[in-house]
Amino acid sequence: MRRRLIAGNWKMNGSRESLAELDGIAAAAGAAPGVDVAICPPFTLIERAAARTPTLPIGAQDCHSAPKGAHTGCVSAGMLAEAGARLVIVGHSERRAAQGETDAQVKAKAEAAIAAGLTAIVCVGETEEQREAGEAEAVVSAQLRGSVPVAGGDVLVVAYEPVWAIGTGRIPSLEDVRVMHLEVRAVLSDLLGADRAEAVRILYGGSMNAANAADLLAVPNVDGGLIGGASLTAAAFVPIIEAAAG
Numbered sequence: 071m072r073r074r075l076i077a078g079n080w081k082m083n084g085s086r087e088s089l090a091e092l093d094g095i096a097a098a099a100g101a102a103p104g105v106d107v108a109i110c111p112p113f114t115l116i117e118r119a120a121a122r123t124p125t126l127p128i129g130a131q132d133c134h135s136a137p138k139g140a141h142t143g144c145v146s147a148g149m150l151a152e153a154g155a156r157l158v159i160v161g162h163s164e165r166r167a168a169q170g171e172t173d174a175q176v177k178a179k180a181e182a183a184i185a186a187g188l189t190a191i192v193c194v195g196e197t198e199e200q201r202e203a204g205e206a207e208a209v210v211s212a213q214l215r216g217s218v219p220v221a222g223g224d225v226l227v228v229a230y231e232p233v234w235a236i237g238t239g240r241i242p243s244l245e246d247v248r249v250m251h252l253e254v255r256a257v258l259s260d261l262l263g264a265d266r267a268e269a270v271r272i273l274y275g276g277s278m279n280a281a282n283a284a285d286l287l288a289v290p291n292v293d294g295g296l297i298g299g300a301s302l303t304a305a306a307f308v309p310i311i312e313a314a315a316g
């Protein structure tokens with residue numbers, strides 16, 4: 071049985087002051103023992119966040135694939151672990167688009183994360199143009215085949231985030247979510263074997279909020295959410311944790 075995971079991605083938002091939001095989030099997570107909850111703030115806040123709420127897993131939003139070296143401006147998975155991170159998002163569509171990250175790079179980052187003892191959240195998702203062309207499943211399947219590391223099980227999480235649903239207030243139909251998550255499970259099974267694929271949590275991400283969380287989480291193979299805007303405050307995020315706790 072997979073435990074639900076509700077993870078917040080603060081993106082390039084937040085300050086030391088916003089860490090106060092973690093108190094309410096950690097309290098809600100404590101009241102929902104059947105649900106895993108995590109927050110991924112910017113790099114600069116990881117250490118403070120982990121120290122402030124030790125029971126709440128803290129993650130990062132990217133890592134380099136190398137353990138160390140001449141990579142100006144980059145941070146390794148080992149450094150994240152040392153700072154107190156327990157998970158890391160890799161291959162977010164914003165990085166794939168703005169930083170030109172390829173599937174191979176995303177896979178190498180996920181491998182580095184797992185080697186450093188972190189849980190890797192590998193993101194995939196189609197653009198609106200690709201969905202309209204009827205290519206959504208094929209695009210996501212190809213991304214998975216290129217970016218999922220061979221280590222599977224509970225150290226690996228996949229987030230399906232349709233690019234056109236991120237920050238737009240729009241979400242796919244529940245039927246489209248069902249079909250995509252089933253496809254993700256099938257591809258994972260092909261890549262990792264059925265047993266390890268069964269342990270992988272598949273999150274939905276893209277405009278998830280208090281109003282739609284319960285419906286999305288009721289879809290088969292939706293094992294949680296990766297939440298952007300609605301993870302920035304306890305007021306917006308806690309109802310999603312509560313929806314996951316059922």
Ligand SMILES: O=C(CO)COP(=O)(O)O
Pocket residue numbers: 079162231235236237238239275276277278296297298299300
């Ligand atoms: O990109 C996302 C999480 O990684 C989703 O962002 P929003 O929840 O703001 O749409």
